[in-house]
Amino acid sequence: MTLAIAVLVFVTVQRLIELVIARSNTAFLLRRGAYEVGRRHYPLLVVLHASWLAALWWFGWRASVNLTLFALFMVMQVLRVWVLATLGRRWTTRIIVLPGAPLVTNGPFRFLRHPNYCVVIAEIALLPLAFGLPWVALLFSILNALVLWIRMTAENRALGDNGVSHA
Incomplete structure (x- = not known):
């Protein structure tokens, strides 16, 4: 197994585990009287992240991995775990x-x-940059910025109205 495939397997499994945790946490919060905000844009988020991962698999599975950029990506994984651990059942x-x-x-x-x-x-x-795919990085960064603008508008509105428990 190449490093690129190992990285892709890691990220795919990580995201699938996170979806299971998120679904469990959502159900937990809803049972306690919580409600969802911004439901209409959620499919955009799912399509964006699934497409990003699919593009990485399609174009990056045979790539040489830039170890410096990959190390920075792994630092982001540590920060991701810190966020999830801080929020606990609220993530x-x-x-x-x-x-x-x-x-x-x-x-x-x-x-x-x-x-x-x-x-x-x-x-x-x-x-994507670690896989030598700058156009994938650029395209999905632009799409992510658009989706995050929609999402953060909804989330900031919710944060202003109530305590929200979300990453």
Whole structure:
């Protein structure tokens, strides 16, 4: 197995595990009286991330991996885990508002309001660049910026109204 394939397997498995965790956490929060905000844009997020991963598999499986850029990507994975661990059961891939819940202000949230989005922005650029695919990095960075603009508008509105428990 090449390093590129190993990296792609790692990222794919990681994302699938995160989807299972997110679904469980969403159900947990909904049972406690939470509600979803921004449901209409969620399919865009799913298509964007699935397409990014598919493009990486399609064009990058035989690539030589730039170890410096890959190391930076792995730093983002550590930061991703920090965000998820800080949020615990409050982390989901959706915008879930739990009325009365205080905003999370510890961990990376001491420094940024949306640390997970910073991680995702970096990941979407770094991994294709590590595979020598600058056009994939550029295309998906632009698409991600558009989707994040929609998402963050909805999330910031929700954060202003209530405590929200979301990355």
